[in-house]
Amino acid sequence: MHADKQEDRATLAARYFDGQTSRLYHVTLSVRDGMAVLAGDIERSCPLGELHVSERSSHAVRKVSFPDGAYLEIADQAAFNDLLHDTGHRDGWVVRLQQSWRGALLATVATVLALWLSYQYLLPVVAKGVAYAIPQSVERQLGQGVLDFLDKHVFEASKLAGARQQALRQQFARLATPGNSTPEHRIVFRKSKIGPNAFALPSGDIVLTDEMVALMPDDEAIMGVLAHELGHLQQRHLTRRLIQTSAVGAGAALLFGDVSTVVATLPPLLLDLKYSRDVEREADDYAITMLRQNGIALEHLAQVFVALGKLDQGTPYLSSHPASAERVERIRAAQR
């Protein structure tokens, strides 16, 4: 053996395990001529190229594994890093990123940006694509049962005269619809315990409560409400929303699921409100186009929100709908 004094400075203590028994061997590790050399309780040498070194870390133990499953544990991080450096070993870029605070800061900014971009732009586009790709028959089945459920718990049969219901249905059926297809729909009247309301279900049912009919100043306003709901159906809003909230929910669960499911349920709830306000604006635009096509003054639609605006005194924050005043403003602006 021709021990080279110069390289002896790089001898460091290690713990060796042979991979067959749990016995601990105290050894020293040094590198000579491209070989890792162990001395002490066990003598062994191995070409550097056949060894595997675990990733760099400041607080975890570093490990060097031999091809046969034996390995070394090295506690002295600094000395080991010097030794590795001398052998020309380089950490992967992910590890270097993880070990530097600048890299971590950069990753934080990039993560926030990526999350925001995908929430703002990617998710709506994907959800829209998926919603339109789902056959209408499947979508229909999605919403089936919802009306039955509501009938059992929230609604009673409408007190509106049958002739009046029929007249409103026919009046709406005579209107031309924007775009080249009209979604299949059915207008149903219900008396509700929750006051004036109108909504569309993915099943194609547009529900109008007696209270809503009573609240509207004239039949053209009712047509405006129906056109708005038809807009929801045409643009598959409910299905899109379902997809979006599930995606946000899955994302939040991945982010926070480790620690608390309570925390993980909050973001989808809050983020859904923003989408839902966007969706209301889209449906308003559909109603505007439809009324225009049929020569109905937009002021009738504006009156819908004036009437609804008198009802709600809720906070504008955390609201699922845009403020009524804002919507009236938008409709009147479209009129000009």
Add this chain to the structure above:
Amino acid sequence: MDFDTNNTTPKREAITFSATGSEYFRIWIVNLLLSIVTLGIYSAWAKVRRNRYFYSSTHLAGSSFEYHGNAVAILKGRIAAVVLIGGYNIALRVSPIVGLLMFVLLAAILPWLVWKSLQFKLYNTSYRGIRFGFGGSAKEAYKYFLWLPILNTFTAGLMTPFLHQRLKRFQHTQSRFGSSQFSFDATVGSFYKTYLLFFALLLGGLLVLIFVVFGSVFASFAAHANDATKVGSLLFAIGALYLWMFTVLPLFLTMIQNLIWNHTRLQQHQFQSQLTWGRTTFIMLTNLLGIVVTLGLFSPFAHVRWLKYRLEATSMLVHGSLDEFVAATGQQVSATGEGMADLLDFDLSM
């Protein structure tokens, strides 16, 4: 050093955990970013990195643990899981009958997957160069992960403590370190005692809350029907309810974890777990608060804190030497179950 081979007083070896929140934060954020930009594909590699870091930071008697899981295998498991869970969710919405079929299919393969996941997890863990392992048979897996839980639903959950004991017994007696078997001797009675104590406290607290807090809230409602503060007091009452839940749940976690580990042995070596209610509650509540306040950025710190506390409360009473374990003959395990258990958030640690 052979003079103490007949010594009967055991040596206590505490588990130590050297990971820090700040180092894990850097690993976590880089993993998160890469997982997002690769649309989740990288998450399998992220899992391997995270586990390697945590395992290598866990020390017992001066040696650390090691994780050997393979990212490609985990990715395959995750893809299978996404297909199955996604398929189930879609099927359920399309029609109840298709949903039911998917449910039966899932129920039929889930126990097998959970069993495989246990095998994968343990096989890919080593200490002092010796791998852990998990035995058991498919028949047992179906018994403990399917038939008994189904039976339990017919007893209105009264069998839960029994089921929990049987599950843990299965898990801990089938686990091995190299060729050495773990053993488990907690009784069904002790599980019932723990559950009963938990429920008694939970209900007692709830009754007090209902009478004291809600009583005063309703009283204030009746007194000033249009007072703006009534919403505030209602929120306060709901907050108190949550606080109570977050206080009692840690008690249960503490008791059950101590019960399980204080009755687990590896050959002649006895485990000890000394979690305390106060500390567990404090860590859980402050973690929750930290995560909410920082919009999630605190979660890696929270994770390390909680893990550190749980691990360091555990120790091993070593009788003799830890030098004499021998590796078992080789086995290979697929990761399909592992990815699945991951996505279902099936925590097998408790």
